[in-house]
Each structure stands twice: as structure tokens, then as C-alpha cells.
Amino acid sequence: MSEQKKGRFLTVEGTEGVGKSTNIEFLCNLLRERGIEVVLTREPGGTPFAEELRELLLTPREEQISQDAELLLMFAARAQHIAHVIRPALERGAWVISDRFTDATFAYQGGGRGVDLHEIEILEKLVQKELAPELTLLLDLDVEVGLRRASARSAPDRFEQEKKAFFERVRTAYLQRAANDPQRFAIIDASQTLDLVQQQIAESVTRFLEQPV
Template structure:
């Protein structure tokens, strides 16, 4: 038996944390062991890369540098945590995965698709989540919610145009992949959570 890999995606302020906990509760209630991860991060080395990516620097951070760090952290997480868990029949719920890079660096940063595809092949070798829940929120609302949590990191301080391009890429990718489910988080939390529960229960019954 092999575990399943479920990912929660979305812009800042989309409500990923509460949805992740909801998924874990549903999965465990169905009798499966479950662990959570986050990207970038999830292992000692990947967390160090996260700090490198997130903090402000007194120098220009090249877009390609940011992108390669994201994929390097992702590879470390896969090898050290995700693959071992799945092979031990443990379900993994991830706070972000490759869709984030495709949206933020591919869409927001507008990095060439060929570069993105090459890095993806090197690090993931075709591996992808069994299910992705993309929590859709407008950049205006999401960033307002994020500011309410405290100080924004280096990427969260990008301009509105960056986040609009990121959201557009998220929506484009979600529409082209039937393993990605879009959930409107501009509604009340009760309705969002009801939708999430229905989606994960349908997946568990497959």
C-alpha cells in the first residue's frame, strides 16, 4: 500500500492553514496515518533554504536564484520526508508544492516555461500530487488578510501586478488539470470548509 499526497495551494491569505488541519482530521478519521509538510521547508536543510528565500537582502535576488532555491528545497523534502512517508502508507498533506513555483515564479516572475520544465524534470522526475486544492482569493483580499497576521516577508511585499499574474497562472493551471480543484475562499469560512470536507470525502471514497 502507498499513501496519498494532497497539496493545498493559494495566495497569501487564502486560508491554507485551517484547510490543512481540516484535511488531516478527515484523513485520520478515515483510518489513515497522516503527516504535514510545508514548502519551502519541511527538513532541516529545506528550512534553512526557506530562511534564505524569505528574508530581505541588501542585494538583488536574481529571479533564477529564487527559483532554483525553491526546487532545491523541494527535492530535499521529497527525498527525506514525502517519499519515505508515502512508501510507508502514510498520507501527506502539503502546504504548497510545485504549483506554487509554476504560479509565483512562472507567472508572477514570468520566468521562461522551458526553464521551469527543465528544473521540474530534474527535481521531480514526473512526480505530482494525487490531489491539489487550490484556494482562490483575490490579491487585494488575500494580502489584506496576510497583513493582519503581521509583517510580510520579501516575496509577500511584491507589487499588486505580481500577485495578479500569479493568480492568473494558478487559475490557468487549475483549469487544465483535473487533479486540481479550485475552491472559492471569498465566501464565509463555514462554506469553504463545507466544500473542502465534501471534496476530501469524495476523494477518500474513490
């Protein structure tokens, strides 16, 4: 009896308005066309309990949420997500595509809020153990353009209400993480036409598939 082949874990990251939803759909279809079982999920969220935490985190409110509370809620949702969605899917051989993961915490809470990166690393190790994405597609776009796109899409959530400078710090943090881990990250220029963006995604995924496991 052959050993069950473990699934692969891919993530898609980016600031507001970069086109994650459209391009994640393209990515999932690309993999399914190759006969791969795909589990699409998101963060914060992915399970009923984690989605409730997402609602707490994203809903605008008068009470200011402390940075520690925000960080811990992010990782509480992530712990539930990993236990009930990500690990079970990977163990049965499915590929998991997550709309954001821990890179977003380093970017938003670390870069945007100024939370000590060492604190995030401690929680990352506690919650994820050895789990990490194998490929991360970072959709990169000028912040002003992204915010304009996002504002045309829907009413702003608690994060989207932040100032432009916050998102500039988030973008810088994302690009720094990509520079520090070039083998895992593929930076996708999201300012191009949709066809060209998806061509970049397809090329990145093809290179990934060709790598020895």
C-alpha cells in the first residue's frame, strides 16, 4: 500500500485592493485543472469560531482595541483554523490555498502597528509548530491605487479605516519579508492588466510544481 502523499500549503498576501479574491479564484482553477484537490480558506477565519473572531477584529467600534488583544485574537483564530481546516486537509493530501496567513500578521501588526516582531515569532512557533507555507504569492500594488480600489468596492472595515501611512508600512513589511525569503515568495506586480497578473501567477505556480518535493 503506497504512502499517502501530503498536501501542499500555498498562501496569497497583499494590502487592500490588490485583487486577491479574483486571482485566488484563478489560482484554484489552475490547480484543479491539474487534478489537484484544493481547499480554499482565509484568515482571519476559516472555521465558524474563527469567523466570529474575524468579525470581532474587522468590525469598526468606538472602543480602541489594544495591540496585544488584536495580536492574540489573530493567533487564536489561526490556532483554530490550523487545527480544524489546514492540517486535516494537508494530511489527506489536499492542497490548501489561504487568503492571508502569518505573513499578514508580520505586515499588519508588525509593520503597521509596530508590534515587536519577536513577540509575533514566539506566537508563530507556539501556534504553528513546524507548519509554514511552501509558496506565497505577494500581490504588490501602490498603496494609493489599492485604497482607491478598495473604497469603491465596499464600506471600510476597521483596518481599512487606517491612514495611508499605515498601509505604506504594511507594504514595506511585506516586501521586506519577501526579500528575506525569496525562495518562498513570488512578488506579483498587481498594477498590470488582469491577464498579465494571472500570467505571472501561472508562471510562479508552474515553477513551484516543477520543484522536487
